[in-house]
Amino acid sequence: MNRETPLVLGIETSCDETGIGIVRGRTLLSNTIASSMDEHARYGGVVPEVAARAHLEALQPSIEAALAEAQVRPEDLDAIAVTSGPGLAGALMVGIGAAKGLAVALDKPLYAVNHLVGHIAADILDAEAPPLEYPTIALLVSGGHTSLLHVRDLTTDVELLGETMDDAAGEAFDKVARLLSLPYPGGPEIDRAAASGDPDAIHFPRGLSRASDRAKHRYDFSFSGLKTAVARWVERCEAEGALRQAQGPVVPIPDVAASFREAVVDVLVTKALDACEERGCRVCCWAAV
Amino acid sequence: MILAVDTSLGTAVALVGADGTVRASAATAGALGHAEIIGDLLRDVLAEVDPAEITHVATGMGPGPFTGLRIGIAAARAFALGRGAPVLPVPSHFAPALAHLTSDAASTPFAVVTDARRREVAVSVFDGLDADGLPRLTAETVLVARADAEAHLAGTPYAEVTELAASDLGRVAARALAAGRTLTGPEPLYLRSPDVQPPAPRKKVGA
Numbered sequence A: 001m002n003r004e005t006p007l008v009l010g011i012e013t014s015c016d017e018t019g020i021g022i023v024r025g026r027t028l029l030s031n032t033i034a035s036s037m038d039e040h041a042r043y044g045g046v047v048p049e050v051a052a053r054a055h056l057e058a059l060q061p062s063i064e065a066a067l068a069e070a071q072v073r074p075e076d077l078d079a080i081a082v083t084s085g086p087g088l089a090g091a092l093m094v095g096i097g098a099a100k101g102l103a104v105a106l107d108k109p110l111y112a113v114n115h116l117v118g119h120i121a122a123d124i125l126d127a128e129a130p131p132l133e134y135p136t137i138a139l140l141v142s143g144g145h146t147s148l149l150h151v152r153d154l155t156t157d158v159e160l161l162g163e164t165m166d167d168a169a170g171e172a173f174d175k176v177a178r179l180l181s182l183p184y185p186g187g188p189e190i191d192r193a194a195a196s197g198d199p200d201a202i203h204f205p206r207g208l209s210r211a212s213d214r215a216k217h218r219y220d221f222s223f224s225g226l227k228t229a230v231a232r233w234v235e236r237c238e239a240e241g242a243l244r245q246a247q248g249p250v251v252p253i254p255d256v257a258a259s260f261r262e263a264v265v266d267v268l269v270t271k272a273l274d275a276c277e278e279r280g281c282r283v284c285c286w287a288a289v
Numbered sequence B: 001m002i003l004a005v006d007t008s009l010g011t012a013v014a015l016v017g018a019d020g021t022v023r024a025s026a027a028t029a030g031a032l033g034h035a036e037i038i039g040d041l042l043r044d045v046l047a048e049v050d051p052a053e054i055t056h057v058a059t060g061m062g063p064g065p066f067t068g069l070r071i072g073i074a075a076a077r078a079f080a081l082g083r084g085a086p087v088l089p090v091p092s093h094f095a096p097a098l099a100h101l102t103s104d105a106a107s108t109p110f111a112v113v114t115d116a117r118r119r120e121v122a123v124s125v126f127d128g129l130d131a132d133g134l135p136r137l138t139a140e141t142v143l144v145a146r147a148d149a150e151a152h153l154a155g156t157p158y159a160e161v162t163e164l165a166a167s168d169l170g171r172v173a174a175r176a177l178a179a180g181r182t183l184t185g186p187e188p189l190y191l192r193s194p195d196v197q198p199p200a201p202r203k204k205v206g207a
């Protein structure tokens, strides 16, 4: 095996995207993604069984496409890597089954990789990118997870400081988008609506941010209370609008979107900075994925 | 030589010659742990032969519990891709059917029944072997309520199968290959929709 710049094929199936990556050392040769997002859109969120079925369908063609794009043959690979979690169990299993089949067929080593660590590693894949400065606090935000990590060494020493107790930040965006009758996925829609809104118009609650939360949930997140607060606010608006028989929009969507987003970002940034200070890290890397 | 993989019930792997002779097999029973064990079982059977001899990979396409079933299909497909070998999809029920129909106790018609969870069973009725020596289905495999299975079968002898021999699956694949036939498509035999409904209209949370 080429230890300086090993040729590795990675398989990622933890959520709704079948991802096949091929790297030679720190050079990305292919990043092939098949998404089942369209199939989930009508359900307003990722459906595990739909995702798992789509992974099985997409895997073989995706691996073939990645190999073709990278212009390598299976037998050229030095190792196989696979997301071992966290993620949707049924979806993860498809990738793990495939990774084991491929590794045995090629008689090459198989590496199980934590999905969150994979996200951080993606930042240093670009050969031009500066190397990760240790130690660092990493904040990962996506539709699937909201996690805060203390990274002392990417391959050997990553500590999960906290994560969401209920919805991921991205999920909260999806749910609030649905409350506001905006399409799925909610992130970009909320962003668009928020652009013309006032982030200070409504004060929505900041989850797990009270002084009493510091002992047990200093670095954990919770967005379900926020989502409920938005729902109540919207319902009250609608009820008052009906009484007044208002013309035009009853709910000031830009203000709700902007104030909701402000509440989410406020919690994320505050907790990340708190971790940096407590752990003595100068660097905080932010990955919205 | 055919590598056969099935995870519709337990986890089962075998190597079968083009003439149907069984070269190696390894299996664990139980509907869990497929992902943990599949790699080891593949390594075990491959240790007995030169992997270069493998010309085809047969995969059991179910019916079976979805998550487990997919692990075997994914492993088989990726293995085939790695070795540049074609995949032979086989309905899993054909394996116990062939075992029965080629045994001394063979009788027809004969039904294969497997547990499908949620108080249902998957049922395939075969009326014998066709000219290619392959089990012949009298109708598509169906799900029926366990309580209604006896009535559905109306006296047809059946076996409720809880363990499947990958060697039998490999023998089915060898016969299909010799006859130039493809037994099923690339879609697993789920027999059930993904079991989801679009979200109900927004619930009131109360003001």
Ligand SMILES: [Zn+2]
Residues within 6 Å of the ligand: A115, A119, A142, A144, A289
């Ligand atoms: Zn992710």
